[in-house]
Amino acid sequence: MKKFLYVFNYPPEDRDLCALEFKALFKDKYVSKCYLTNKDYSVDRSVFIKAKIDIWQIDKDFDNLISKVDKLHKNYVDFKVIYLKNEITHVEYQETLQKCKDISWAIEGSVNMSKPKHVIAITKLADKWICGYYHHGVPSWKKHDKKPHTFSNSLDIRLARTLINIAAGDNEKIRIVDPCCGMGTVVLEGLALGLDIEGFDISREISWLARKNLKYFGYDEYLINKVSIHDLQKHYDVAIMDIPYNLYTPITYQEQCQIIQSSRKICDKMIMVTFENMSKEINQAGFLIIDSCLRKKTEYVKFGRYIYVCI
Ligand SMILES: C[S@@+](CC[C@H](N)C(=O)[O-])C[C@H]1O[C@@H](n2cnc3c(N)ncnc32)[C@H](O)[C@@H]1O
Known part of the structure; x- marks a missing residue:
């Protein structure tokens, strides 16, 4: 299982520059704004990295994903679950809301929607559901x-x-x-x-x-x-x-x-x-x-x- 999901973003004129940098950082050809890898970079390493998920679990079946996450006994005070949109797979907004709610029951601690100290993200990439700790790109x-x-x-x-x-x-x-x-x-x-x-x-x-x-x-x-x-x-x-x-x-x-x-x-x-x-x-x-x-x-x-x- 890959450990990290990176999401890239840039103005259209920067695509080739992002691809050039991507090749150097990830030793791979740039094909999409979403990338699964074991390479661990800080989310602010590149100006093109918009978000990163430290992946906890991946599963094709969402209910299986919930039970796998449940078994990890993750515990956060003031957390929130978000759905991270990606360019590969579209999930209807109402469904994303429901899935965020469903997975949050598998995480111990307390929810804080307005001022979360921790953000957990789920996303669907092709036929796989992913859940993990979310880092938002900060332009440090x-x-x-x-x-x-x-x-x-x-x-x-x-x-x-x-x-x-x-x-x-x-x-x-x-x-x-x-x-x-x-x-x-x-x-x-x-x-x-x-x-x-x-x-x-x-x-x-x-x-x-x-x-x-x-x-x-x-x-x-x-x-x-x-x-x-x-x-x-x-x-x-x-x-x-x-x-x-x-x-x-x-x-x-x-x-x-x-x-x-x-x-x-x-x-x-x-x-x-x-x-x-x-x-x-x-x-x-x-x-x-x-x-x-x-x-x-x-x-x-x-x-x-x-x-x-x-x-
Ligand atoms: C395009 S500027 C570099 C700007 C720099 N990247 C920045 O962001 O500030 C080129 C620099 O090369 C320096 N330069 C010109 N001839 C040089 C030489 N023979 N050896 C070292 N520096 C030289 C100039 O003084 C100038 O500051």
Whole structure:
């Protein structure tokens, strides 16, 4: 029996990005917004996880499910049972209400519908009923949105968290670098997940402000340093490269290519973000693109940010 059910949600334009991250986290192909697995991630690990159920029991027959849950002797003060909708199987609203009531008799303790301290969820996936402890997705990653220093080049927090997940996947020991870290948006997300990450930026002013951002959230500010990618000596498992482009920091096409080449020397794997298709330049630097997606601003525009996974 699988131990966890995850439910994903996102605006249509983020589907491919969610699929890319899903592959890294769950080592599987993304096919549906519901996923049964034994992999245990915190519900706020990904911006796309809307809910998670720690599964207690699964059964095709609802009455059997009730007796199985009954035998677990679960006991909660102030609990509530909800029906978690999913895109695979539709159950009529009245039936969901009745089933929630029925299963709540199998749980000891006291019901509190208005201010529950614990939420138990049931759902029907294809022909199977599932019951377990419910976790609602909380956007804890949003706290870094309020970093004191930012600039127009800064990545949005949702993308930064997703890049970290694509880079680290299920490996907590991975060594990550953001060699052009700007204000440290990606570094902050890595640190929030307890990962081994450091950042560099060529600009004295920017790296100094990035340090202040880390310090503001209680992290070690010296994880950010003013060093050009061309001078980095250490080697990392993965680099997250938000390539400088000609906006706040003037840069030529040649310099962009040199940055990708220097990136090749410092990492085994690179997750790269660009504003235009740079697959040719990535390949020329000696990387192999194993996955990619275009993250558009809205469903209806053609342009957006390219995300490449390269080895
Ligand atoms: C697109 S910005 C990164 C933004 C960052 N992801 C954020 O969210 O704040 C690119 C950064 O690369 C830095 N940069 C440019 N050339 C560099 C080099 N040779 N080595 C390291 N950093 C460099 C720039 O100063 C700029 O801050």
